[in-house]
Amino acid sequence: xxxxxxxxxxxxxxxxxxxxxxxxxxxxxxxxxxxxxxxxxxxxxxxxxxxxxxxxxxxxxxxxxxxxxxxxxxxxxxxxxxxxxxxxxxxxxxxxxxxxxxxxxxxxxxxxxxxxxxxxxxxxxxxxxxxxxxxxxxxxxxxxxxxxxxxxxxxxxxxxxxxxxxxxxxxxxxxxxxxxxxxxxxxxxxxxxxxxxxxxxxxxxxxxxxxxxxxxxxxxxxxxxxxxxxxxxxxxxxxxxxxxxxxxxxxxxxxxxxxxxxxxxxxxxxxxxxxxxxxxxxxxxxxxxxxxxxxxxxxxxxxxxxxxxxxxxxxxxxxxxxxxxxxxxxxxxxxxxxxxxxxxxxxxxxxxxxxxxxxxxxxxxxxxxxxxxxxxxxxxxxxxxxxxxxxxxxxxxxxxxxxxxxxxxxxxxxxxxxxxxxxxxxxxxxxxxxxxxxxxxxxxxxxxxxxxxxxxxxxxxxxxxxxxxxxxxxxxxxx
Amino acid sequence: xxxxxxxxxxxxxxxxxxxxxxxxxxxxxxxxxxxxxxxxxxxxxxxxxxxxxxxxxxxxxxxxxxxxxxxxxxxxxxxxxxxxxxxxxxxxxxxxxxxxxxxxxxxxxxxxxxxxxxxxxxxxxxxxxxxxxxxxxxxxxxxxxxxxxxxxxxxxxxxxxxxxxxxxxxxxxxxxxxxxxxxxxxxxxxxxxxxxxxxxxxxxxxxxxxxxxxxxxxxxxxxxxxxxxxxxxxxxxxxxxxxxxxxxxxxxxxxxxxxxxxxxxxxxxxxxxxxxxxxxxxxxxxxxxxxxxxxxxxxxxxxxxxxxxxxxxxxxxxxxxxxxxxxxxxxxxxxxxxxxxxxxxxxxxxxxx
Numbered sequence: 013x014x015x016x017x018x019x020x021x022x023x024x025x026x027x028x029x030x031x032x033x034x035x036x037x038x039x040x041x042x043x044x045x046x047x048x049x050x051x052x053x054x055x056x057x058x059x060x061x062x063x064x065x066x067x068x069x070x071x072x073x074x075x076x077x078x079x080x081x082x083x084x085x086x087x088x089x090x091x092x093x094x095x096x097x098x099x100x101x102x103x104x105x106x107x108x109x110x111x112x113x114x115x116x117x118x119x120x121x122x123x124x125x126x127x128x129x130x131x132x133x134x135x136x137x138x139x140x141x142x143x144x145x146x147x148x149x150x151x152x153x154x155x156x157x158x159x160x161x162x163x164x165x166x167x168x169x170x171x172x173x174x175x176x177x178x179x180x181x182x183x184x185x186x187x188x189x190x191x192x193x194x195x196x197x198x199x200x201x202x203x204x205x206x207x208x209x210x211x212x213x214x215x216x217x218x219x220x221x222x223x224x225x226x227x228x229x230x231x232x233x234x235x236x237x238x239x240x241x242x243x244x245x246x247x248x249x250x251x252x253x254x255x256x257x258x259x260x261x262x263x264x265x266x267x268x269x270x271x272x273x274x275x276x277x278x279x280x281x282x283x284x285x286x287x288x289x290x291x292x293x294x295x296x297x298x299x300x301x302x303x304x305x306x307x308x309x310x311x312x313x314x315x316x317x318x319x320x321x322x323x324x325x326x327x328x329x330x331x332x333x334x335x336x337x338x339x340x341x342x343x344x345x346x347x348x349x350x351x352x353x354x355x356x357x358x359x360x361x362x363x364x365x366x367x368x369x370x371x372x373x374x375x376x377x378x379x380x381x382x383x384x385x386x387x388x389x390x391x392x393x394x395x396x397x398x399x400x401x402x403x404x405x406x407x408x409x410x411x412x413x414x415x416x417x418x419x420x421x422x423x424x425x426x427x428x429x430x431x432x433x434x435x436x437x438x439x440x441x442x443x444x445x446x447x448x449x450x451x452x453x454x455x456x457x458x459x460x461x462x463x464x465x466x467x468x469x470x471x472x473x474x475x476x477x478x479x480x481x482x483x484x485x486x487x488x489x490x491x
Numbered sequence: 492x493x494x495x496x497x498x499x500x501x502x503x504x505x506x507x508x509x510x511x512x513x514x515x516x517x518x519x520x521x522x523x524x525x526x527x528x529x530x531x532x533x534x535x536x537x538x539x540x541x542x543x544x545x546x547x548x549x550x551x552x553x554x555x556x557x558x559x560x561x562x563x564x565x566x567x568x569x570x571x572x573x574x575x576x577x578x579x580x581x582x583x584x585x586x587x588x589x590x591x592x593x594x595x596x597x598x599x600x601x602x603x604x605x606x607x608x609x610x611x612x613x614x615x616x617x618x619x620x621x622x623x624x625x626x627x628x629x630x631x632x633x634x635x636x637x638x639x640x641x642x643x644x645x646x647x648x649x650x651x652x653x654x655x656x657x658x659x660x661x662x663x664x665x666x667x668x669x670x671x672x673x674x675x676x677x678x679x680x681x682x683x684x685x686x687x688x689x690x691x692x693x694x695x696x697x698x699x700x701x702x703x704x705x706x707x708x709x710x711x712x713x714x715x716x717x718x719x720x721x722x723x724x725x726x727x728x729x730x731x732x733x734x735x736x737x738x739x740x741x742x743x744x745x746x747x748x749x750x751x752x753x754x755x756x757x758x759x760x761x762x763x764x765x766x767x768x769x770x771x772x773x774x775x776x777x778x779x780x781x782x783x784x785x786x787x788x789x790x791x792x793x794x795x796x797x798x799x800x801x802x803x804x805x806x807x808x809x810x811x812x813x814x815x816x817x818x819x820x821x822x823x824x825x826x827x828x829x830x831x832x833x834x835x836x837x838x839x840x841x842x843x844x
Contacts, residue, residue, distance in 0.1 A: 021494075022494060025494065025498075029501075046832035051608045052639055055611055055612075055615060055639070055643075057571055057615075057646075060575075060644055060646070064673075064674060064677050065673065065677060066670055066671075066674035066676070067670060067673075068669070068670055068676050122835075123833055124831075124833075124834070124838055125830060125833035125834065127793065127830055127834060127838065138785060142835065196668065196670040196671075197638075197642060197670050197671060197674060198638040198642070198671075199638045199667055199668040199670070199671040200638075200666070200668070213777060249800065255508070317574060366836070378610055394495055394498075395500065397495065397498045397502060398498060401498050401501050401502050401505065402504055404501075404505035404506070405505065406814070407505075407509060408508055408512070411509060411512040411513065411516075412512065414512075414516060415515055415516055415519075418516050418519050418520065419519055422523075427520075430516070434513065434516070488615065
């Protein structure tokens with residue numbers, strides 16, 4: 013038994029070293045990438061770009077379900093983005109509250125006939141509205157069909173070749189569209205492009221914009237700031253140099269419409285529609301030998317509210333992981349398949365064996381170490397050393413993400429915010445990480461049960477100029 | 492080496508790295524704060540001097556002295572920002588003055604640098620203060636391997652009048668992505684005579700695969716001297732060329748344009764038909780009304796949509812055509828007419844845009 017425990021422990025250690033070495037590779041690759049992106053961002057002449065008619069027109073797709081609390085502010089903010097040619101298509105996904113009435117009242121909507129083809133099948137559209145006060149706005153009222161279905165309805169109605177999917181509760185920075193289109197101006201063959209999503213909790217929001225970026229004082233949203241920095245600033249930047257990530261955040265990502273239509277739009281049965289879509293895009297473009305890039309650009313920023321309670325966060329993380337499992341299973345034919353190039357041979361194995369299986373292996377590691385220790389097969393110092401190394405890696409990666417933020421965009425200017433970030437980066441390993449592992453582990457159970465539910469997501473609303481907005485918005489997504 | 496020893500080594504390395512990262516973060520803050528404290532007064536001083544100079548209350552030498560006190564990238568940023576606010580003659584005076592500044596010479600020399608960001612600095616600098624002596628440098632930067640450098644260099648075309656640069660940019664144009672192409676087009680509009688001359692030459696290269704992109708760009712210029720070139724290309728074998736010609740001709744209300752479009756509206760490729768009927772709507776010649784009404788019965792939805800929209804631009808007769816189609820025998824034309832007649836004026840205007 014002693015040998016079995018030692019061998020298993022060693023295997024788990026090797027797994028962690030291999031996985032973390034890959035993270036280290038991403039970390040190294042993120043350095044030249046952030047250097048280049050920061051230089052380009054600093055040198056961009058936005059005034060000239062705003063005046064130029066060269067930039068491609070964009071349709072902003074906004075699915076909305078029971079968003080009464082935030083819909084007027086967020087749509088107003090979207091309509092005042094700094095970009096020359098764009099339209100905003102809001103889809104009321106059969107809301108049970110008065111989201112549509114809010115829109116109708118705020119933007120003086122009037123019904124118009126439908127003037128587009130329903131290329132992607134969706135739930136029945138009840139009516140299409142235009143605004144008397146805002147020519148850029150189109151509102152679609154349809155039967156409830158979920159976020160993916162709403163996005164498909166918005167794609168059908170969109171007029172422009174680029175579409176950007178934005179959650180109704182997401183705050184986009186005014187110059188984010190200009191920054192997102194930089195890669196088009198650099199002549200790259202872009203199929204999709206993702207920007208950074210940051211945590212809005214704790215920030216001061218004024219007129220639908222983040223006026224003052226702060227790191228939340230509460231642990232749970234605060235530690236998610238570090239998580240988001242880690243996921244976006246080095247994870248996705250590193251993937252830029254490895255052939256593109258499999259994820260573009262559903263809260264803020266831009267796609268070429270022709271490719272979206274070619275893959276049949278968003279899949280309504282998926283619980284993580286963004287990951288699923290990007291994998292299908294890779295598959296389609298590789299199969300048809302189309303030259304493309306799916307890069308991540310760090311300086312366009314959207315702010316989103318993250319869960320503040322463990323209950324809601326657990327549901328979100330469980331759903332994300334369930335979606336990852338489903339996507340990896342559905343597209344298993346791409347795994348280690350040279351036909352799909354670096355996506356099949358690098359990204360898919362990483363997401364399958366690294367991201368997807370990591371919680372299983374981590375829990376196995378804890379269990380085996382505990383069993384070995386209980387039966388006196390492993391001594392205490394070895395067990396502690398093992399745990400220390402595993403946690404130390406996580407801390408290093410989190411601190412690196414803070415370094416990248418500090419040398420590049422420096423959104424959190426106050427010393428207190430920096431200290432909080434460092435604190436969360438260190439404390440994350442103690443308790444929080446284990447909780448996320450448990451939530452992700454539960455996702456395997458629910459995935460095998462074939463669960464498709466989104467769960468409940470309670471939003472508190474953004475702090476408005478330091479004053480808490482009391483409205484509560486509850487978003488429940490059906491199957 | 493045992494697994495324990497290995498773990499100890501890994502843990503020690505991790506510890507060192509953790510401390511190093513924290514020190515790096517704190518040092519970075521400190522260095523930035525110091526640098527900002529040093530540079531901010533110079534930056535504010537430059538803004539003040541620039542403002543006085545723009546009002547004629549300061550000499551260009553004062554501006555040059557203030558610029559020299561800033562690091563080159565910051566000085567370039569300031570020049571780019573202020574270039575849009577100062578009248579051309581005064582700005583050229585500053586550009587001439589910068590030719591003799593040591594730091595400006597270094598920036599010019601970096602157009603040959605192996606580092607792309609140095610070349611980008613040079614291109615941005617030249618985009619606002621290039622003189623005729625810089626044509627060689629700009630030409631090199633236009634052909635740079637880094638697209639950001641190319642784009643910045645292309646901006647120079649707005650300020651420097653050079654046939655050599657225009658020709659180089661136009662030769663590059665078809666190989667560029669659509670967005671970059673549109674950006675080039677916007678900067679090349681300023682150098683119109685030289686551009687038109689070169690385009691007329693390019694129109695004669697009938698077998699050139701770049702021809703569709705050239706026509707697309709030429710159409711954006713809306714230059715009457717190019718109309719004849721477009722009409723001669725209406726019978727080109729490549730449908731993409733014909734489609735671009737059909738699109739471009741809508742901007743030239745002329746009997747020859749109408750004749751060419753009347754031919755193209757019966758093309759075998761539907762994108763050509765759609766563009767031709769759209770252009771006929773833009774010209775609005777009543778003689779073409781039967782053709783547009785015929786297009787309303789086209790097998791392709793997009794052609795029918797364009798025909799319906801074109802009829803709305805052809806006055807009362809066009810509208811009557813739509814009303815007739817709405818109660819006519821052809822189901823496709825009837826549906827499209829209903830759809831178009833139901834559109835608000837605002838929606839029609841947006842479609843037209």
